[in-house]
Amino acid sequence: MATIETGKLNMENLFAIRRVLNSDGTLAGPEPNLAPAQLKEVYRLMVYLRSFDQRSLNLQRQGRMGTFAPFSGQEACQVGSAYLLQKGKDWIFPTYRDHGAMQVLGVPSVNVLRYYMGDEKGSRVPEGVNSFPISIPIATQLVHAVGVAWAAKLKKDDVVTVGYVGDGGTSEGDFHEALNFAAVFNTPAIIFIQNNRYAISTPNSKQFKTRTIAQRALGYDIPGVRVDGQDILAVLAVMQEAIDRARSGGGPTLVEALTFRYGPHTTSDDPKRYRTEEELVEWQARDPIERLRRYLVAKGLWTDQEDEGLWSWAKDQVAAAVTEAESMPRPAVDEIFDYVYAEPTPELVRQKEYLKRQLGRQGSGEANTHG
Amino acid sequence: MATIETGKLNMENLFAIRRVLNSDGTLAGPEPNLAPAQLKEVYRLMVYLRSFDQRSLNLQRQGRMGTFAPFSGQEACQVGSAYLLQKGKDWIFPTYRDHGAMQVLGVPSVNVLRYYMGDEKGSRVPEGVNSFPISIPIATQLVHAVGVAWAAKLKKDDVVTVGYVGDGGTSEGDFHEALNFAAVFNTPAIIFIQNNRYAISTPNSKQFKTRTIAQRALGYDIPGVRVDGQDILAVLAVMQEAIDRARSGGGPTLVEALTFRYGPHTTSDDPKRYRTEEELVEWQARDPIERLRRYLVAKGLWTDQEDEGLWSWAKDQVAAAVTEAESMPRPAVDEIFDYVYAEPTPELVRQKEYLKRQLGRQGSGEANTHG
């Protein structure tokens, strides 16, 4: 009987975890077909992002930035998911935790910093960089990713889009609707799940009953795959397949990357309330950066000096970005009114004038001095 | 590679269509274990519902009822999904097309008629009959079905709930959220899909890419099954398993019943715009009532006289219900105000007084005379 047969399927085997490098950096399978330059490039990007993330955490602790969502531990996902996209052509739809992928695609670090410092201009990505602004409402951005992919397909542009979502986000109705639309209209959209095992404090075991999220693909008749999210070479391999499939008209792919965030959900969160030190340590032992470093060193492509050099270069780069971000002026009063519509309505003009009169009366304007 | 393997699964085999009777009424498998009395009872119910549905369509055409959603063709689903439930204990969550199942559970025909005549009192089902009112917002009722099942489980009541949805409804986010909650909390909720191939005019082929809806169950690690929705004995068999599973703590089941509506989506719809006469005729050849009749006759349980008697009995029963429904008074003015809250707010009291004053002024009250 059908209801019994289906139970027989072993999803963990069916969706076996793709891996290229073992935790210790040794090859788990065939050599990846990436040029040394590319290997070093993705390594550089991961190091840069780790430095950026750590520095941002410090800025927040020092009160120089607002609530911040760190991705440390997920660098292989951040870099691997965006590195192979065609800049200026392909699109990404990030969450608050995907500002790493945004930077890989070309969003300046300064934008990300200004965003988290509380300036909408941070969300104004430069022309030519096709990254949607950070989307905070969980899973909604997946539908946008499918919409843009669909539009591109209708316009006969061979564009690929990547929608980001977390393990928790897969529970939202939008996850389902996005997958169904992607499947029905065969849109070139890749749904990239970073399963970091927790949605704030909520573990996978309370989020879904299945052992994999990738198996959801079976419900839409689209390809699904699980990948070791701490192994950037595996993430790159899986993304290459998904991107090729999408670009050649093969439609969407559901990717589940198994990963872990080292830090808190955001700077307002205390992970000790819901996860153990052991779990963290266990995952740090699979660190994506260290893993690739060992592989590069073993291949004779990388030295300790080069590594030191890279880390200090990254530190400086980030420092420069921070300086630039902190040197930017506060948003002008006009800004909060001028982008609601293409043309401000008469009512908005009245409101802006009122506020300016008020601030005038209040001298420096109590309102916009702190923060 | 995982993405290829999954393609190998043949979902139509994995979720083979359950069938007990062939279209001609001959046995497709082993004898069902239903007593003759039960066989006649479900036959009687289907005949009654067919008569009810046809008469309701006529009432609407004569302007004696508002927009009506007919289910003719889906009687095996309507009766088979509700017949085995424990009245006064188990709950159903019907759509606008499931007023057949409602009547099987014990909602008086008069309620259904008054509902479609435009009287909220029709939605006030009698105490002891656990049917939610008709839910029109697509798929929302599935979440309620899971919520009630969850509550019953928390209260240690061995209650079973059935949530109804159509093929189109499976595209809504609520379908996904309901299945995920049912799976995670292992609630005794049965999601009963009547796949009648169209959502108003939209065919399955535009609704989802898969060949079955039942396979969605794989994404939640819950049992899924496809059944011939024109074969009431098969529907009963599948529901018996699902009910037993739910009542014994085995959790939810996703049932996809393959069926067809003979009539329009509602009385405002014209099916000729989107479906062929052939398709209708093809499905009428699998009629659920005729199929069971042949089986009963072949088993010597039923005669032509009995059949004629039953149809005229049904006609009379329905006629009596219609008379009763049409003899009921119009809803009183107070009714639209008195059930918004347990206690009307002062503002509502003011509004009610105002309206009554107005209607007084207007004499008979232009407002509530027509309709």
Added chain:
Amino acid sequence: MAKMTLIAAINDALKVAMRRDPNVLVLGEDVGVNGGVFRATDGLYQEFGEDRAIDTPLAEAGFVGAAMGMAVYGLKPVVEIQFDGFLAPAHEHLVNHIARIRNRSRGRFTCPMVLRIPSFGGIKALEHHSESIESWYANVQGLKLVVPSNPYDAKGLLLAAIEDPDPVLFLEPKRLYRAFRQEVPEEYYTVPLGKAAIAREGKDLTVLTYGPHVQTALEAAERAAADHGWQTEVVDLRSLEPLDLDTIIGSVKKTRRAVVLTEAPRTSGFHSELIALINDHALEYLEAPVARVTGFDVPMPYLLSEDLYIPGVERVVAAMTEVKSW
């Protein structure tokens, strides 16, 4: 010129728009093969094909959110929400994204799209098919809100909405779809968003209203003229966001007496905002409190009681009498 019903004018507007701009497309439930449950998109599938008259799966968040993606990418989606009560599943995309993407991205991304929504009661439909949702969305910034009251405006306003660089909720008075015909030019023309119309001139009192209620107001004005000789000015707002404050205040200052008419639930309705605006800009001109004729604070009743809910001519005349006899 041809005499058209309001639904024909909308259908004509869509055809005209799709012929002149290849980026315009319609999508939603049953808008393709079936031509929409009200036939607003009739013939589009045949003329423009399945890529421009798209039948979507039954998922409002899905197709409204996807349409936003299309709009950002450069298409001009015109989404049909089958009935007012079914916009709710797309509420999150509407208020958290569609209304905000321009502001959030400081103009880098924009979302020119139209949501056509058959709205308000009066057709004795089932529950959730007769809702007044304007009060909520008038409080949401970044959306425009347009409500035509006749075939000519319906075509011109819809074409203006499609041209508009920002997202527009286009609330169609479903009970007027086939209520009457009017001369409507076949060619392209627009009626600007944000300009009210004086549907009837008068000096004794003002009725501020929109959409299907304009007809009610005109009838009431007729009756008031016949019974009392009052010259009532009926202001058809046409667009609630942006709102034509000058016309509203100008009329109230002239007549010094005002009635606001909607069928939205009374508490915290858009009519309340109209009264607040009069308070802000013309209070000292008022000879009497503004009278509000609205729906009640109850869910829209089922069809047998629908007429109890929807303000009829009598209720409007009673309100006029109130403000005149204060």
Added chain:
Amino acid sequence: MAKMTLIAAINDALKVAMRRDPNVLVLGEDVGVNGGVFRATDGLYQEFGEDRAIDTPLAEAGFVGAAMGMAVYGLKPVVEIQFDGFLAPAHEHLVNHIARIRNRSRGRFTCPMVLRIPSFGGIKALEHHSESIESWYANVQGLKLVVPSNPYDAKGLLLAAIEDPDPVLFLEPKRLYRAFRQEVPEEYYTVPLGKAAIAREGKDLTVLTYGPHVQTALEAAERAAADHGWQTEVVDLRSLEPLDLDTIIGSVKKTRRAVVLTEAPRTSGFHSELIALINDHALEYLEAPVARVTGFDVPMPYLLSEDLYIPGVERVVAAMTEVKSW
């Protein structure tokens, strides 16, 4: 009596309610093991177990809709919506079902549940974490709408909301969670829904407000007294639905001058309804137009500009001056 912050008072109310009624349970995102992102449900999981302090999957429609089922079945769910901006996915269940099931079933099914929603701005959070949604839901019938402004009321109103036979949206002023402490009884007590409080007595003008803005109004009243000697009456509405019209109108008739204060977007806000009610019931008493101090018709700005949006004491004093110097 113990001195409690507002968040502690809410946590205490939940514990008291759960101890006295086994049918009361809390559910939502991270409300169990983690005790909620604001710690409102801290300790409930430990004391009452995973069946009464339930961590749900991340799906608002799912747990709000399921909670409705629970309520109809006889449980008393208290749902936490993590932040105001994230109620949107549950909008459909709220307006089309939770608010209507009693009316739809003519009283056969009822839905006594509470949605706790940390609301309004002032904590310099990320986007969607600082919204004012009361204006929409005040226009939705069948829901009650409660907004406490201090620890004592927060506990008493929440217990009253849990006791209430109808669904209640409980909007918590998140910026006051830890702003100050107040004597709060440990035992069970309720503050009735629908009764406003006179937060400060005065005869010269009235400020109508609620929630976090009550603090602003009191400060402004202090300053007005100091600078101008005006005696300002501050009315804390506490519950918007049901609304205490008598207290509102009584105060306005007494002072003849009124300011309405909220941080909701200006157009079609709940403050507009307050002005409309004054128009309906006390227009002839007004010495000046009602002044409204509100948010602007823009999305709540990111943190660097948040203070530009939220009405501060200066804006309130300026409005008071307007109505006094009219």
